[in-house]
Amino acid sequence: MTKELLYKYVLALGDDALIIGQRLSQWAYKGPFLEEDIALSNISLDMFGRANLFLEYAATLKGDGATADELAFKRNEREFCNHILCEQPNGNFADTMVRQFFLDAFNKLFLQKLIESKDEQLSAIAQKSIKETTYHLRHSSKWIIRLGDGTAESHAKVQSAINNLWMFTDELFESNKIDHEMVKQKIGVDCSLIKVEWDKIIDEVLSEATLSRPENSNMLSGGRAGIHTEHLGHLLSDMQYLQRAYPDAKW
Amino acid sequence: MSDKNMPTWEVFLQPKTGAPFQHAGNIHATDEEMALQNAREIYTRRQEGTCIWVVKTEDIVSSNPDDQESFFDPANDKLYRYPTFFKVSKKAKGL
16 A cells, blocks of 8 residues: 555656756757757756656656656656646747746755655655755756846737646645655655745745736646646657657667 | 957866866956856866856966067076076985
8 A cells, every 4th residue: 555655646747847948958958048048958968867867766666667768658647646846838939947946945845855855765856856956946946037137028028928827836735645644654745834935935935036926816636646737748749759759769 | 248248258267176276268257257157157077176266258367479589589698597408416315
């Protein structure tokens, strides 16, 4: 029973990393300028690396010869359990940076707690990932400040991105029965406990950026239960195309 | 983006702690923090360094190629500026 729950817990963490990695990879060769293009690709690769670690572990837990590739490329939309914030479209550069900032702040706090996990594998992945995420947060938060405290146009665009994406932020701190059981066994992270610190990071950066924090309204969730926005299906059809068209193709 | 908004910065990397900084190349950035981050993204992807310096290209003072003869050629017949020019006394110990 625990093994099954742990599998689902790890799978969800892998899906979060995989889907945001795929989204960021869509900026490759389209970045606003060369250096930022490379920065976004580097972050994307960090997230793919992390997805690989989680999904390989999930495959081991699943057994029956399952592989990380199968989990990534042969599940359909309803079987993915990433947070819906991760799958939101890249939009303009401000949309991407706001999505990234919300996720980086969450990931930093989440991974700090996951290091204390009783599960050695999860703790090891968290220890490796926290260094990357500390940098990601530095990168995205500076952009929020630069854009917010920049020109009238950049300010308007980043404020609009914050307003549009705010509805997806509550889901990050929700707990389902898998989370509850993992927290009880000191394997998982109690996300309700990191909300206060997340709010603090968001408020500090938004304040420095002269941006305002929206009120909570029409908050949306469901990703952990496989209920997604219309964007995930399109992302998967692109990401999974090769394995679907040429099953078991190898490099 | 115009050069006025995105000036270039020269990037220097220190390969190891205590080693001299070496010129790695240049990048575009609007401010110091972006310059450091872009330098990190472009030039340290393969763990090339332990420390980064960035300096605005316009702040570098360079000698003029036209000055090459007067700056550097006068040193070409002064072998005595190399330590190897001097004979070491056999009595000198601990060298």
